Amino acid sequence: MTTFAAGPVPTTLGAWTYEAVAALCAAGYSESDRHDFKRGLPDAKGLTKVACALANTFGGFIVLGVAEAARHSFEPIGIDPDGEIYGQFHAKIRAEPEIPISYPRQIEVPGSLKVLYVFEVLQSTRRPHLPSPADERIFWKRVGSSCRQMTLEEVRQQMLSLEEKREKLALLLIDLFHKQRSLEEQANVPDGHYSGDIFAFDIIDRIVVESYSILRDDVNTIGVLDTLRKQLLLLNAEKQKVLSMMALSYGPEDKARAINAYRELARRQLPGVSIIVEQIERSFREKFGIVNPYRPA
Numbered sequence: 001m002t003t004f005a006a007g008p009v010p011t012t013l014g015a016w017t018y019e020a021v022a023a024l025c026a027a028g029y030s031e032s033d034r035h036d037f038k039r040g041l042p043d044a045k046g047l048t049k050v051a052c053a054l055a056n057t058f059g060g061f062i063v064l065g066v067a068e069a070a071r072h073s074f075e076p077i078g079i080d081p082d083g084e085i086y087g088q089f090h091a092k093i094r095a096e097p098e099i100p101i102s103y104p105r106q107i108e109v110p111g112s113l114k115v116l117y118v119f120e121v122l123q124s125t126r127r128p129h130l131p132s133p134a135d136e137r138i139f140w141k142r143v144g145s146s147c148r149q150m151t152l153e154e155v156r157q158q159m160l161s162l163e164e165k166r167e168k169l170a171l172l173l174i175d176l177f178h179k180q181r182s183l184e185e186q187a188n189v190p191d192g193h194y195s196g197d198i199f200a201f202d203i204i205d206r207i208v209v210e211s212y213s214i215l216r217d218d219v220n221t222i223g224v225l226d227t228l229r230k231q232l233l234l235l236n237a238e239k240q241k242v243l244s245m246m247a248l249s250y251g252p253e254d255k256a257r258a259i260n261a262y263r264e265l266a267r268r269q270l271p272g273v274s275i276i277v278e279q280i281e282r283s284f285r286e287k288f289g290i291v292n293p294y295r296p297a
Contacts, residue, residue: 009034013061013105016118018076021063021107025074030066031145034058037066040079044092045136051093051101051121052129053140053147056158059123060142064089065109065116078114081106085117094132099124125165125214126288128158165214168207169284173292175203176277179232183273187266194259198239199232214288221283228276231269238262 009024009032010016021037024030030037036050041064054060064085065078082088090101099121107116128150130139139150182197189195204225208215215221238261245258284290 010061013102013118013120016061016063016105016107018107018110018116021066021076021116025066025076028072028074029145030068030074032060033142033144034060035063036060037063037074039067040064041085041088041092044094045131045133047089047092048094048131048136049140049147051099052095052131053142054121055095055099055124055129056127056140056150057123057142059121062119062121063116064104064119065114076109076116078109078112078116081113081115089117089119095129096132097126097129099129125216126162128155128162162214165211166288166290168211169214169288170290170292171203172207172211173281173284173290174294175207176228176280177292177294180274180277183232183235183266183270187263187270189263192256192259194242194262196239196243198236201229201232204229218283218287221280224276224279228273231273235262235266235269238265 009029010020011034024035025037034054036054041047042050047062050062054062065076067075067077069075086101086103089104093099093101102120102122105118105120107118109115128139130137139155140147141150141154142148179199182195182199186195186197208222208225242258242262245255250258281292281295
């Protein structure tokens with residue numbers, strides 16, 4: 001948490017209040033490594049630079065509606081409420097890859113019809129970002145109250161970190177694809193036949209933990225992976241029953257019934273598992289540009 005004499009700079013969007021802005025203004029702190037005050041909507045070049053710097057460093061906040069009253073003196077006077085402000089703000093950030101921006105927090109200015117808008121720029125899981133215009137392509141970072149150019153080594157380290165996570169997510173897609181194919185085979189074996197395969201989760205568990213920083217905002221993927229796990233665990237439990245029966249002195253008819261019952265369960269689970277695997281593949285392709293090399297084009 002960044003702290004000045006005026007008090008802490010809020011670290012969550014919900015913690016930003018008029019009082020917090022006013023306290024920082026009174027102390028003359030219009031900028032820090034986690035926040036930047038602006039009078040109104042900045043030009044595209046300046047806004048993109050700040051957004052890239054925050055996304056590449058610790059994340060932070062851009063507050064609209066704070067004016068410089070005198071040298072090193074600021075005042076939260078607000079701006080007119082604008083239902084289009086989010087779209088206008090988002091459109092001015094021209095960065096690669098695209099920086100996600102949440103809907104702003106609107107804060108009323110006491111005794112006025114004007115408001116403050118607080119936009120949060122999260123530390124990006126896809127960093128490093130840079131402005132997309134050809135003449136502005138510099139990697140920025142946030143250092144104190146200023147934006148500074150990243151060193152070549154800093155850029156390289158962020159790219160290596162991102163590429164490592166992308167490779168792990170690609171491995172996850174391959175693992176899910178093989179699970180889907182295995183289930184298809186188990187659902188289509190002839191009467192009285194079965195395989196002894198049990199679904200393992202070591203790859204899923206390890207990659208979700210190691211790639212959490214890139215998946216933490218993808219709540220949907222985390223949720224469907226949990227659903228997939230439950231479906232495959234159910235199949236594992238039923239397969240264990242089949243394997244136990246095969247090892248014991250049950251009659252041929254009882255064993256055949258157990259084998260065919262498992263096959264029917266596999267057939268019922270197959271559509272749901274296939275939907276989940278293809279949904280995750282689509283999500284990774286759209287968000288991270290990751291394609292499963294095993295999936296036929």
